[in-house]
Amino acid sequence: MAEPAHNAQPSSVDGQTRRDFLLYATSAVGVAGTAIALWPFVHSMNPAADTLALSTTDVDISAIKPGQAVTVIWQGRPVFVRHRTPEEITAADQTAIGELRDPQKDADRVKKPEWLILVGSCTHLGCVPLGQKPADPKGEFGGWFCPCHGSHYDTSGRIRKGPAPRNLAVPPYQFTNDTTVRIG
Amino acid sequence: MSDFKTNNKVVAWIEERLPIFSMIQHSAIDYPTPRNLNYWWNFGSLAAVMLIIMILTGIFLVMNYTPHVTLAFDSVERIMRDVNYGWLIRYLHSNGASMFFILVYIHILRGMYYGSYKAPRELLWFIGLAIYLVMMGTGFMGYVLPWGQLSLWGATVITNMFSAVPLVGDMVVTLLWGGFSVDNPTLNRFFSLHYLLPFIIFALVFVHVWALHTTKSNNPLGIEAKGPQDTIPFHPYYTIKDLYGIGLFLMFYLAFVFWSPNFFAEPDNYIPGNPLVTPAHILPEWYYLPFYAILKSFTVDIWVLSAKLQGVLGMFAAILILFFLPWLDSSKVRSAKFRPLYRQFFWLFVLDCLVLGYVASKPAEGLLLRIGQFGTVYYFAHFLVILPIIGRIEKPKALPSSIANPVIKAVALVAMIMVGIAGFGGAAQASGGEGPALKKPDGGFSWEGVFGRYDKAALKRGWQVFHDVCSNCHSMRFVSYRNLADLGYTADEIKAIAAEKEVQDGPNDEGAMFARPARASDRFVSPFANEKAAAAANGGALPPDLSLMNKARANGPYYVYSLLLGYEETAPEGHAVPEGKLFNHYFPGNAIGMPPPIMDDIVAYTDGTKATKEQVAKDIVTFLNWAAEPELDARKSLGVKVMLFLALFTAMLYALKHQIWKDVH
Numbered sequence: 001m002a003e004p005a006h007n008a009q010p011s012s013v014d015g016q017t018r019r020d021f022l023l024y025a026t027s028a029v030g031v032a033g034t035a036i037a038l039w040p041f042v043h044s045m046n047p048a049a050d051t052l053a054l055s056t057t058d059v060d061i062s063a064i065k066p067g068q069a070v071t072v073i074w075q076g077r078p079v080f081v082r083h084r085t086p087e088e089i090t091a092a093d094q095t096a097i098g099e100l101r102d103p104q105k106d107a108d109r110v111k112k113p114e115w116l117i118l119v120g121s122c123t124h125l126g127c128v129p130l131g132q133k134p135a136d137p138k139g140e141f142g143g144w145f146c147p148c149h150g151s152h153y154d155t156s157g158r159i160r161k162g163p164a165p166r167n168l169a170v171p172p173y174q175f176t177n178d179t180t181v182r183i184g
Numbered sequence: 185m186s187d188f189k190t191n192n193k194v195v196a197w198i199e200e201r202l203p204i205f206s207m208i209q210h211s212a213i214d215y216p217t218p219r220n221l222n223y224w225w226n227f228g229s230l231a232a233v234m235l236i237i238m239i240l241t242g243i244f245l246v247m248n249y250t251p252h253v254t255l256a257f258d259s260v261e262r263i264m265r266d267v268n269y270g271w272l273i274r275y276l277h278s279n280g281a282s283m284f285f286i287l288v289y290i291h292i293l294r295g296m297y298y299g300s301y302k303a304p305r306e307l308l309w310f311i312g313l314a315i316y317l318v319m320m321g322t323g324f325m326g327y328v329l330p331w332g333q334l335s336l337w338g339a340t341v342i343t344n345m346f347s348a349v350p351l352v353g354d355m356v357v358t359l360l361w362g363g364f365s366v367d368n369p370t371l372n373r374f375f376s377l378h379y380l381l382p383f384i385i386f387a388l389v390f391v392h393v394w395a396l397h398t399t400k401s402n403n404p405l406g407i408e409a410k411g412p413q414d415t416i417p418f419h420p421y422y423t424i425k426d427l428y429g430i431g432l433f434l435m436f437y438l439a440f441v442f443w444s445p446n447f448f449a450e451p452d453n454y455i456p457g458n459p460l461v462t463p464a465h466i467l468p469e470w471y472y473l474p475f476y477a478i479l480k481s482f483t484v485d486i487w488v489l490s491a492k493l494q495g496v497l498g499m500f501a502a503i504l505i506l507f508f509l510p511w512l513d514s515s516k517v518r519s520a521k522f523r524p525l526y527r528q529f530f531w532l533f534v535l536d537c538l539v540l541g542y543v544a545s546k547p548a549e550g551l552l553l554r555i556g557q558f559g560t561v562y563y564f565a566h567f568l569v570i571l572p573i574i575g576r577i578e579k580p581k582a583l584p585s586s587i588a589n590p591v592i593k594a595v596a597l598v599a600m601i602m603v604g605i606a607g608f609g610g611a612a613q614a615s616g617g618e619g620p621a622l623k624k625p626d627g628g629f630s631w632e633g634v635f636g637r638y639d640k641a642a643l644k645r646g647w648q649v650f651h652d653v654c655s656n657c658h659s660m661r662f663v664s665y666r667n668l669a670d671l672g673y674t675a676d677e678i679k680a681i682a683a684e685k686e687v688q689d690g691p692n693d694e695g696a697m698f699a700r701p702a703r704a705s706d707r708f709v710s711p712f713a714n715e716k717a718a719a720a721a722n723g724g725a726l727p728p729d730l731s732l733m734n735k736a737r738a739n740g741p742y743y744v745y746s747l748l749l750g751y752e753e754t755a756p757e758g759h760a761v762p763e764g765k766l767f768n769h770y771f772p773g774n775a776i777g778m779p780p781p782i783m784d785d786i787v788a789y790t791d792g793t794k795a796t797k798e799q800v801a802k803d804i805v806t807f808l809n810w811a812a813e814p815e816l817d818a819r820k821s822l823g824v825k826v827m828l829f830l831a832l833f834t835a836m837l838y839a840l841k842h843q844i845w846k847d848v849h
Contacts, residue, residue: 049266050266
């Protein structure tokens with residue numbers, strides 16, 4: 001159907017025009033219809049309703065002491081909850097914004113300064129950075145170090161050195177009470 | 185081939201190394217086709233389109249399907265409820281299977297009517313039969329995958345046929361099962377093969393077309409094309425005619441998908457597979473029914489041949505005999521158009537197949553058994569006695585000298601045959617409908633008809649009935665609190681509704697399980713910890729899950745409505761019910777464990793509607809239907825749009841076809 005049929009003898013020039021018009025109009029409608037019909041198939045690969053609904057994780061933070069961190073799972077990914085020490089907060093706060101690859105103030109990345117909550121997934125290619133456990137390497141800036149390709153994050157989870165393009169993401173969360181935080 | 189010319193350098197470069205363009209030119213554009221093919225010749229290309237749709241929808245279904253006995257049923261329900269357009273893809277696939285068989289049966293019968301199996305097209309016929317055989321296997325294994333009651337028991341019955349094989353039968357069956365019953369290993373291997381076989385069909389279709397293009401198409405006159413005046417190029421004449429046919433067919437197919445998606449399905453398959461209970465009526469899909477009738481019609485052992493073995497052999501023979509057709513039919517004339525005797529016996533054969541199919545859908549007793557046995561004998565007699573004889577005694581009419589001479593117009597019956605076969609499915613479906621006529625609510629249900637939608641107010645009232653009454657005993661495990669947004673509840677209202685219940689979660693950091701309030705994303709919390717507890721608390725009778733109740737019973741909404749209103753305080757004379765049971769007109773066997781669940785004013789409706797028991801029944805049935813078919817509103821509204829589009833598109837294709845063909849007619 002790509003080109004006008006050439007085999008039949010058109011009865012007149014007028015007939016030829018009418019047929020060409022029909023051919024192009026029908027082809028256009030057919031192509032448009034097929035394209036639209038593919039959408040349900042593509043869309044079926046997007047997250048399903050039950051996946052989208054699994055949006056929150058509650059974390060009990062009462063037992064996390066300053067300097068400690070826990071990792072919880074949210075939407076299938078690790079989330080870092082770190083109880084920062086005053087020194088870590090100061091270090092994060094006093095970093096000059098100008099020397100950052102992805103400039104962001106520490107105050108914009110936390111709701112309460114002592115609680116830093118991040119998606120634990122390196123913005124380079126998605127490995128989980130080290131630095132949650134006391135014995136882990138924390139990188140040159142005292143935050144996290146990604147062993148896959150050597151990205152260093154600071155005590156605010158901002159990228160300081162290595163290939164990662166952006167800071168560790170901050171998930172949506174809220175403190176439901178003094179000892180519980182709901183992520184998502 | 186040699187006549188392929190191009191000025192495009194890239195095309196020429198490729199053509200020199202891989203002659204794909206000349207192949208397309210040769211076999212899809214210039215291919216000389218008899219000029220007199222009627223609409224019965226559309227069904228081959230339609231079947232090819234259907235195969236592509238089946239493979240496409242199947243691939244996307246697999247992305248969300250889990251082949252495990254504990255998860256398969258739930259994963260299919262997740263496809264229906266949560267996956268974007270999952271209901272559409274699944275209904276396209278499940279109805280597509282029936283459509284595929286309708287198309288292929290018409291295609292086969294066309295070949296039989298016009299003698300397309302005769303020399304030199306015997307191999308073409310064989311390859312087609314091979315495709316049909318692989319389709320039967322594929323269809324059967326696909327039906328097992330949802331792991332409903334008929335999946336499990338259909339698989340059990342069909343695999344047990346092989347136990348009829350003498351000596352090694354039981355070993356063969358154990359091998360097929362990978363265990364001692366149809367279980368997880370069986371499901372896994374069926375899934376593997378169900379994914380493999382369509383690609384084998386695809387390859388066979390290529391060989392089929394190859395053979396076709398070697399011998400060229402037969403035609404309604406059954407005489408060979410004698411020269412260029414008898415043929416026209418495939419493109420544009422048959423490309424446009426096939427496309428027009430596809431437009432018409434899609435409307436037929438999608439009418440089922442959007443408005444009666446379970447027409448060909450058995451309600452029992454919406455009950456999860458249970459290895460302890462066989463459904464009362466166990467039926468294969470409609471497209472196997474004639475062969476199933478042959479299987480059932482052998483009832484007497486003859487010498488060492490048990491009735492069981494005879495049935496199995498008879499069934500396989502009924503299919504394999506088709507391979508001998510080119511030689512059993514002794515007439516030299518192909519088309520039934522010129523064979524007055526054969527034409528009548530052809531239609532008798534079609535009738536016999538329909539009768540066999542009908543008989544198979546009913547219990548094998550009394551007169552029907554006799555009819556089935558007679559039909560079986562006639563089926564074989566058609567091939568082994570009638571065809572060889574009429575080929576010799578029949579005096580064919582004079583054949584025209586060439587195709588170009590009388591261009592016949594045989595446009596008819598497509599719709600009639602399709603409706604006939606569709607009715608076949610309906611007959612099989614209605615086979616469970618015994619008992620008194622079902623009650624219908626005044627004014628019917630709001631969601632009936634082409635444009636019918638759920639009545640939101642009735643849904644909310646129905647939810648109130650479910651919440652206050654039904655949910656004290658019944659679970660509804662496929663519906664989540666978040667789904668109540670469909671009824672018009674806000675996020676905060678849903679949160680409050682969910683928080684009424686507690687669910688077990690954990691383990692927490694100390695390793696202990698704990699209870700927390702349910703959330704919107706949780707499924708409806710069941711009233712009992714597990715099925716054993718539910719049965720124990722209800723005198724041993726498990727209150728069934730209500731998620732799919734309206735789909736899992738024949739005429740579901742009317743059945744449930746009637747059941748709720750069908751109690752009798754004292755059992756009628758001669759219908760004594762056991763201790764602890766109650767009499768209900770509509771429940772199978774009449775003795776039901778559930779006490780009358782509704783009565784006037786059992787709930788106080790928040791919207792002020794008077795809660796008569798008829799009103800309550802209508803509302804809860806509406807809610808249950810939403811629970812079973814939450815996609816209904818979206819399905820019908822999409823259906824209207826798709827049909828309008830297809831009507832326009834098909835009309836344009838028809839106009840174009842008319843333009844292209846007017847110089848040929």
